[in-house]
Amino acid sequence: MNYIITIGREFGSGGRELGKRLADELHIPYYDKEILEEVKKRSPYGMTYIEEVSEKRPYSIPTLHFGNSFLYYKDVALEQNIDVHSLQNDILKEIATKSSCIIIGRGADYTLREFKPFNIFVYADMDSKVNRCKSRLKEGENITDKELIKNIKMTDKKRKSFYEFYTGKKWGDKSSYDLMINTSNANIKQMAKNIADLIRDIYKDN
Amino acid sequence: MNYIITIGREFGSGGRELGKRLADELHIPYYDKEILEEVKKRSPYGMTYIEEVSEKRPYSIPTLHFGNSFLYYKDVALEQNIDVHSLQNDILKEIATKSSCIIIGRGADYTLREFKPFNIFVYADMDSKVNRCKSRLKEGENITDKELIKNIKMTDKKRKSFYEFYTGKKWGDKSSYDLMINTSNANIKQMAKNIADLIRDIYKDN
Numbered sequence: 001m002n003y004i005i006t007i008g009r010e011f012g013s014g015g016r017e018l019g020k021r022l023a024d025e026l027h028i029p030y031y032d033k034e035i036l037e038e039v040k041k042r043s044p045y046g047m048t049y050i051e052e053v054s055e056k057r058p059y060s061i062p063t064l065h066f067g068n069s070f071l072y073y074k075d076v077a078l079e080q081n082i083d084v085h086s087l088q089n090d091i092l093k094e095i096a097t098k099s100s101c102i103i104i105g106r107g108a109d110y111t112l113r114e115f116k117p118f119n120i121f122v123y124a125d126m127d128s129k130v131n132r133c134k135s136r137l138k139e140g141e142n143i144t145d146k147e148l149i150k151n152i153k154m155t156d157k158k159r160k161s162f163y164e165f166y167t168g169k170k171w172g173d174k175s176s177y178d179l180m181i182n183t184s185n186a187n188i189k190q191m192a193k194n195i196a197d198l199i200r201d202i203y204k205d206n
Numbered sequence: 207m208n209y210i211i212t213i214g215r216e217f218g219s220g221g222r223e224l225g226k227r228l229a230d231e232l233h234i235p236y237y238d239k240e241i242l243e244e245v246k247k248r249s250p251y252g253m254t255y256i257e258e259v260s261e262k263r264p265y266s267i268p269t270l271h272f273g274n275s276f277l278y279y280k281d282v283a284l285e286q287n288i289d290v291h292s293l294q295n296d297i298l299k300e301i302a303t304k305s306s307c308i309i310i311g312r313g314a315d316y317t318l319r320e321f322k323p324f325n326i327f328v329y330a331d332m333d334s335k336v337n338r339c340k341s342r343l344k345e346g347e348n349i350t351d352k353e354l355i356k357n358i359k360m361t362d363k364k365r366k367s368f369y370e371f372y373t374g375k376k377w378g379d380k381s382s383y384d385l386m387i388n389t390s391n392a393n394i395k396q397m398a399k400n401i402a403d404l405i406r407d408i409y410k411d412n
Contacts, residue, residue, distance in 0.1 A: 174329055
């Protein structure tokens with residue numbers, strides 16, 4: 001059985017953990033940061049830059065006008081950003097062509113649409129996301145709930161903006177997904193088993 | 207285990223069938239039209255009227271002004287509509303107080319919020335909904351795809367309007383649901399088994 005599964009997720013909802021566990025359950029490879037490593041190999045860009053732009057919408061500087069003439073310039077920042085996105089898409093398609101896979105984020109549901117993937121969106125209540133983020137802080141790391149909420153909202157705002165720019169669809173809206181699951185207070189290990197069963201049965205019937 | 211489960215659904219998505227099968231799997235009662243029968247017993251209204259307004263947003267006639275004076279009148283249609291809704295809510299709460307249950311539609315996720323229900327939303331692609339509606343036509347019943355699509359859209363428009371009027375929330379938006387599932391081309395019998403397992407495990411952990 002060839003499973004192509006994509007997972008969109010709110011920051012702090014446990015989408016990454018769910019994806020990893022789902023990959024274990026279905027015995028298929030899982031890709032998240034691995035895609036960025038591959039972009040790095042194929043491009044002149046450093047990891048910090050790739051990480052920065054890989055799920056970020058590019059912003060173009062408006063063209064300048066002087067009287068009736070245009071001041072032509074190359075928007076290098078924009079071109080590099082689109083370059084990373086394009087490489088990322090090539091890699092996603094290569095992965096999906098080769099074998100089953102679970103892809104986290106990156107608008108993969110849209111990039112891989114010709115493969116008819118099973119698209120999941122993972123979300124949770126803010127309290128649950130804050131608690132999850134707190135439980136993952138490193139020792140000695142200090143951050144208030146207020147700051148955490150600000151980070152969560154900012155990250156999701158970027159993801160939404162990236163997704164909607166490249167796909168023309170609404171991030172987190174049911175029209176793009178086969179399954180949307182709220183992980184508030186959930187045991188994600190058990191949830192991954194149940195979702196793996198559900199997906200196995202759906203693939204069996206189609 | 208006390209399960210309180212609500213199911214919102216797009217017309218033609220199989221939400222009703224999923225609810226019935228889920229009730230069988232979990233061995234708990236299922237309520238849909240049964241609620242209307244109970245409203246009938248407790249009110250002076252006929253079944254046709256109750257069915258007509260039970261998931262419909264009421265519309266008030268604007269108050270008339272003559273110069274500086276108001277023409278007072280009782281908006282009977284509005285009052286009757288709200289009366290049915292209020293009875294419906296009382297019945298939902300009585301059901302949830304007594305035992306486990308699955309409730310279809312009626313903004314039950316909001317009415318029963320104090321019971322912390324497990325809220326499901328069922329949706330599907332238009333093609334799948336049209337095919338489902340077609341397969342349920344009575345012998346000799348003739349209706350074009352165009353008419354079916356019009357009916358599906360109109361029914362969902364009413365449901366959305368009803369839901370948003372009484373709950374102040376957005377119908378079919380993830381913020382109101384624990385699980386949202388796309389039933390396009392699905393084997394709903396098998397899907398109900400998988401979802402029953404998922405719900406059993408979520409209740410076990412909470």
